[in-house]
Amino acid sequence: MKIDSSYTPTTAGLAPKGPVAQQTSPAGATTEAVSLSPLAGSLRGGEAPPVNATRIQEIKQAIAEGRFKINPEAIADRLIESARDLVSASHREA
Numbered sequence: 529m530k531i532d533s534s535y536t537p538t539t540a541g542l543a544p545k546g547p548v549a550q551q552t553s554p555a556g557a558t559t560e561a562v563s564l565s566p567l568a569g570s571l572r573g574g575e576a577p578p579v580n581a582t583r584i585q586e587i588k589q590a591i592a593e594g595r596f597k598i599n600p601e602a603i604a605d606r607l608i609e610s611a612r613d614l615v616s617a618s619h620r621e622a
Contacts (some may be wrong), residue, residue, distance in 0.1 A: 554579070 590596040 571614075 587596060
C-alpha cells in the first residue's frame with residue numbers, strides 16, 4: 529500500500545474513536561492531541577522491554593530469504609496468556 533500526502537486516518541477508515549482535541553500550531557498547521565486511558569498508561573510500564581538486536585537481525589534475514597515460518601498455535605497461545613494476565617491484573621486493581 530502506497531501512502532501519499534492525501535492519506536489521512538479518515539480516508540483509510542481509521543477515524544479516531546473517542547474525543548480528539550484539535551489544536552492549531554503557531555504556523556497555522558492543525559495537530560491532534562490524543563489522551564490515553566489509565567489502563568493504556570499502565571500497559572506501557574516504566575521500563576523499555578529488553579531488545580535482542582542479534583535476534584532481530586536473524587529474523588529480518590529469515591524473512592528476506594523466505595525462511596521465516598509462522599506458528600499460529602504459538603501466537604494464539606501467547607495471545608490468550610496475555611489476555612489472561614491483563615484480566616487478572618485488572619481484577620487485582622479493582
